[in-house]
Amino acid sequence: MTQLPEELRDIVKGTIDGLTSFIESECLPVEQKHRETLENEAKLFGDDGRLVPEIREARDEIRRKSAKAGYWAMFAPASIGGDELPALVSVYLLESIYRKYGAGHLMVGFANAFLTTPLVGGFVDGPSHMFAQANETIKTDIVPHLMAGEKTTCFGATEPDAGSDLWSLKTRARKVGDEWVINGTKQWITNSPYADYAIVFAVTDEEKYAKRNMFDSGITTFIIDTKQPGVDTNTIFPIMGHVSSDCGNVIMEDVKVKEEYVLGNMNQGLITAMAGISEGRLGISSAMVGLAEWALDMSIQYAKERVTFGRPLADRQAIQWMLADSAIEIFNSKYATLRTAELVDEYPKTGRLPIKEISIAKCYAVDMCQAVCDRAIQIHGGMGLSSELGLEEAFRIARTLRIPDGTSEMQRRTIAGQLLRGDTVF
Ligand SMILES: Cc1cc2nc3c(=O)[nH]c(=O)nc-3n(C[C@H](O)[C@H](O)[C@H](O)COP(=O)(O)OP(=O)(O)OC[C@H]3O[C@@H](n4cnc5c(N)ncnc54)[C@H](O)[C@@H]3O)c2cc1C
Structure with a gap:
């Protein structure tokens, strides 16, 4: 394996x-x-x-x-x-x-x-796995622009009062004639300031929504044009240590969407969302492993070169233990991520979605990368804090990624839920 x-x-x-x-x-x-x-x-x-x-x-x-x-x-x-x-x-x-x-x-x-x-491209900006559910109209009107990299999307699930808890959505879509009319605010949406299309999740069936069944949620996925009347993407949020970012609001006021721009099945929007989010979680895990390896490579090199009290840092056990701790965590995270990817690829044959493993991989990788970058900064002393080396930026990326695509608490909630449902295979 x-x-x-x-x-x-x-x-x-x-x-x-x-x-x-x-x-x-x-x-x-x-x-x-x-x-x-x-x-x-x-x-x-x-x-x-x-x-x-x-x-x-x-x-x-x-x-x-x-x-x-x-x-x-x-x-x-x-x-x-x-x-x-x-x-x-x-x-x-x-x-x-x-x-x-x-x-x-x-x-x-x-x-x-x-x-x-x-x-x-990823699920927050490009032609992701969610588009496996695209109908012919979406394939003709939208997909070619995404595939050519000429236009981008954003993924709008989170709202001011609904982040971890997607059962508190306020965005509603109601049918008027042969169109849907959407009202609501999506918040913290990556790429919203630049996206040509927003993939938004809105409640379309109150009764189903009240039952909280993830597979028949009463939430539907719509693709809207961000330049169409009623859409406002002007708010952008600064993110940890930066004066701005790619993250902002998608505010929708009486936004009209034709039936053809529903992505996936009606009232099954959470299934579509999970196709994107799972792809994102595995992507984050992989990037965190690579970023941590990069920080450890730099730490090893610096420890060999930097001399204090007449000897290289690498000779000191305090420094060696930091290197070793980082190696232990990277190894665990890397093989957890690879094994999860294998399980994802085997899904068509096994029919077993590795829900628990995807959460384990993401949750562990962001913690691991943050810890490895923290040690790398410590080993580099003052240089570690300078923006020149990029280590402090790597630390901030890892810290930030503990929130999007499901917080670490939500990953643990998912893992525990699976365990209690009897999924105890490792
Ligand atoms: C950089 C960045 C990019 C993002 N990009 C996107 C995007 O492209 N699209 C999108 O839709 N969203 C995006 N988000 C939003 C992100 O998914 C949410 O911020 C996240 O799901 C958490 O929701 P929240 O901020 O409302 O926090 P809350 O849900 O309010 O949670 C606050 C804290 O309480 C904890 N908590 C909540 N409920 C429980 C519970 N039951 N048990 C224990 N602890 C709990 C959480 O883990 C968290 O620590 C992005 C966020 C950031 C920071």
């Missing part, structure tokens, strides 16, 4: 090599060109909290190129023209990219805790 099957070895190697060379030729030179702006948030964001036009254009350009080169939509479902690469491949790929490039790159990687990056 967790041994990369032979048929995937070439795919993983080829994709990592290809993506790395794409980053070197298309992303890093762009970062270099805009370095002064990227490193100074007073220049990076305009007065409205949005990225300044030159950076937005640079990001859009990389996304389109990545789509053309076959990376942006490589995990998208085959039914919409994606490569549908297995979950196991995604783990190796994201781990490897984050290990190599670490934190502090705004054009590399995938969505992080502060800004989405334009390389690989």
